[in-house]
Amino acid sequence: MTSVLPSAVDQSAQQIQDLERQYLLQNYARYPLVLARGKGSYLYDLEGRRYLDLLSGIGVNALGHAHPRILKVIREQAGLLVHCSNLYYHQYQGALAKRLCDASGLARAFFANTGTEAIECALKMAHSHGRAINSDKFELIALENSFHGRTMGALSITGQAKYRQDFEPLVPGARFVTANDLAALEAAAGERTAAIVLEMIQGEGGVYPLAQEFVSKARELADRHNALLIMDETQCGVGRPGTYFAYQRLESPVLPDVAVAAKPVACGIPMGFVLANERAAASIRPGMHGTTFGGGPLACRVALEFFDVLDELLPTIRAVGAYFRHTLENLASKHAVVKEVRGFGLMLGMELTVPGKQAVLDAMAEGILINCTHDTVLRFLPPHILTEKQVDQAARTLGKVLSKLQANS
Ligand SMILES: Cc1ncc(COP(=O)(O)O)c(C=O)c1O
Numbered sequence: 001m002t003s004v005l006p007s008a009v010d011q012s013a014q015q016i017q018d019l020e021r022q023y024l025l026q027n028y029a030r031y032p033l034v035l036a037r038g039k040g041s042y043l044y045d046l047e048g049r050r051y052l053d054l055l056s057g058i059g060v061n062a063l064g065h066a067h068p069r070i071l072k073v074i075r076e077q078a079g080l081l082v083h084c085s086n087l088y089y090h091q092y093q094g095a096l097a098k099r100l101c102d103a104s105g106l107a108r109a110f111f112a113n114t115g116t117e118a119i120e121c122a123l124k125m126a127h128s129h130g131r132a133i134n135s136d137k138f139e140l141i142a143l144e145n146s147f148h149g150r151t152m153g154a155l156s157i158t159g160q161a162k163y164r165q166d167f168e169p170l171v172p173g174a175r176f177v178t179a180n181d182l183a184a185l186e187a188a189a190g191e192r193t194a195a196i197v198l199e200m201i202q203g204e205g206g207v208y209p210l211a212q213e214f215v216s217k218a219r220e221l222a223d224r225h226n227a228l229l230i231m232d233e234t235q236c237g238v239g240r241p242g243t244y245f246a247y248q249r250l251e252s253p254v255l256p257d258v259a260v261a262a263k264p265v266a267c268g269i270p271m272g273f274v275l276a277n278e279r280a281a282a283s284i285r286p287g288m289h290g291t292t293f294g295g296g297p298l299a300c301r302v303a304l305e306f307f308d309v310l311d312e313l314l315p316t317i318r319a320v321g322a323y324f325r326h327t328l329e330n331l332a333s334k335h336a337v338v339k340e341v342r343g344f345g346l347m348l349g350m351e352l353t354v355p356g357k358q359a360v361l362d363a364m365a366e367g368i369l370i371n372c373t374h375d376t377v378l379r380f381l382p383p384h385i386l387t388e389k390q391v392d393q394a395a396r397t398l399g400k401v402l403s404k405l406q407a408n409s
Helices: 013-023 068-078 093-104 115-133 152-156 161-167 182-188 212-224 297-334 357-365 388-408
Strands: 035-039 042-045 050-053 108-112 139-143 174-177 193-198 228-232 258-261 272-276 338-344 347-352 371-373 377-380
Touching: 050 388, 068 297, 093 108, 093 272, 093 297, 108 115, 115 139, 115 152, 115 193, 115 228, 115 258, 115 272, 152 161, 174 182, 182 212, 193 212, 212 228, 297 338, 297 347, 297 388, 357 371, 357 388
Parallel strands: 139 174, 139 193, 193 228, 228 258
Antiparallel strands: 035 042, 042 050, 108 272, 258 272, 338 347, 347 377, 371 377
């Protein structure tokens, strides 16, 4: 029987958008762009127009698109074993766990499929850890302006009303403090604290890095009150900061009890993970947590390949990230519409004095993909393989976009 659906390439961009509008939950506000393929740091739409990808699927496509080494292992593994459940062993989960433990300084791993799911596991660790000490020890200290995902648990520690308000009541016990406010953190922490949860760079919140003193204070308070220090590196981690994890780039590195990450680790194949020291890992005993899909052979093998490439890429990420930041600062000095440039490595934000949505659309029309978070912050999460030449290309376009924005504001 022939398919009743036209193949994607035969459909016009308009038909594709109309079909989605009719049949999908209307939860996404998509940009009017239908992507067809990618190669390296570039994406191509249905008509073959090329875009420099400075967003990499919100921080996911770490090695860009169709990277030959990733393509090779996906092809090979797809012909061997894609999924086998967590009832059985396969060759790659233990090997990847060792790799992640070696890279992070932590001891044990759990594999999920997304950042939100990984956060859920970390929250269960916190609750179980607290409950084993005292049934009142279930408070979680999280930060205002944070983002940890869309499930009820992750939302309960997400410090932005717009994500939470339609779903309350959420999981009880969250206390929010302002990022980098040491006194507020100290006041919120106590014997009832089960965990302190930090994003080393708040991503959805507008690209705000945490200060060394604040992270050190969180470590000290977690130790003082026998609570877990959880770092959510879903957006800022796994090579993007120029180190494996963002907590490693502090002048005095602070080791969390639990680290959570996802996005880039399997280069577009869904994977999230939780890493824990032995104290935190002891909170999850047989039967207390699990997943059908998490840690499958395809995702784990791709992630192992990614780590092999990443080992060689880290110095380049640091160098290109510094060059990108310098380039954005240079643009800021020439355009009054730019308020501030923030971030490090390949996680950068440019805060504007006006809303950034039009700048995103104008950049897209000029062949550059970025996005805008928190209304006024242009966010750059390019693939880890970005080159200085591509940064120069981006700067020329952004210069034009910012000049237009300034003239119209
Ligand atoms: C810091 C942080 N935590 C958690 C999440 C949720 O991850 P996912 O969308 O993979 O569920 C995100 C997503 O952007 C994030 O930035």
